């Protein structure tokens with residue numbers, strides 16, 4: 175897409191981050207299946223798990239009870255977010271010594287523009303090896319690195335090499351590299367689009383390239399067709415670190431198994447509200463409209479909105495508002511919470527949502543935790559948990575892939 179000199183975009187993603195930190199800190203956990211997230215017997219989901227746990231089919235966003243059924247002997251740990259944020263801050267500091275053009279995508283993932291480093295360090299593989307080694311020296315953890323001419327190729331390359339990967343895809347190899355990948359690596363190919371492509375016998379990206387844009391449009395609609403057509407040909411953005419003006423901010427979780435238990439949904443939504451609120455506070459923004467998004471098992475998706483009396487960045491307010499929009503019904507595949515109609519934060523009225531919000535006893539503890547996490551965020555830097563501005567640039571839409579769901583922050 176760019177007409178200037180060739181660009182080298184790096185995607186760096188820590189391997190099984192939370193679980194890897196726990197295994198690093200406690201050698202007794204190394205080699206064991208480690209699941210970080212909710213406690214078994216309780217509600218909630220897996221946040222991250224070690225590669226040993228993945229062999230049991232456990233993955234992020236899986237209900238914890240399902241994980242426990244698959245591997246009762248795994249070590250189940252509660253997340254230590256403040257600690258992970260501190261480790262992430264150290265990693266961010268290492269990346270900053272490499273290039274100023276760093277765009278954090280999540281706590282353990284970032285895009286870097288390393289185009290200008292060739293004359294300083296050497297070819298992309300050397301740059302990648304050097305930053306991996308620097309991270310290992312600084313925090314004792316492995317990262318997977320993908321480097322290519324744009325964000326799409328870099329992201330797919332880093333996933334491809336996991337764990338501890340280093341994959342460089344030069345421009346002249348992009349078509350071959352992508353061609354051999356399953357179509358599921360492309361953004362927007364999820365549980366809705368994948369079956370359509372499979373029915374057409376389109377297994378790989380090379381298969382997908384055999385279809386004309388018109389043929390593709392007839393199958394998946396104009397919007398997804400245009401995106402897939404370009405992605406299949408390696409066409410994607412190579413811009414890093416540029417953010418468009420934000421109009422909304424949301425976070426969603428796709429469950430590996432459809433969830434009917436309203437307790438799980440409530441706890442998941444509470445977590446999403448906390449993450450949206452944290453991201454909003456980092457940006458100094460607040461939302462006047464709260465959106466609840468629910469997708470049922472048949473891909474039928476509903477969004478409901480409620481307008482607040484004033485702008486809010488308060489997790490409890492966002493949660494209480496979104497939860498008030500929920501109506502129990504069919505099993506849920508995906509749940510999301512977003513804020514829109516953004517503006518400056520306004521002071522919270524403590525009893526505004528008292529009817530639905532948490533009890534004061536919880537409030538105090540939660541508020542202290544919020545303040546503590548925010549303080550870390552302040553040191554950690556803006557953007558710690560916030561993704562790219564351009565949704566097309568975001569890491570592939572894993573959220574729609576039932577085999578490998580994960581949660582992410584969406585910004586549009």
Ligand SMILES: [Mg+2]
Pocket residue numbers: 187188189190191282283
């Ligand atoms: Mg990671």
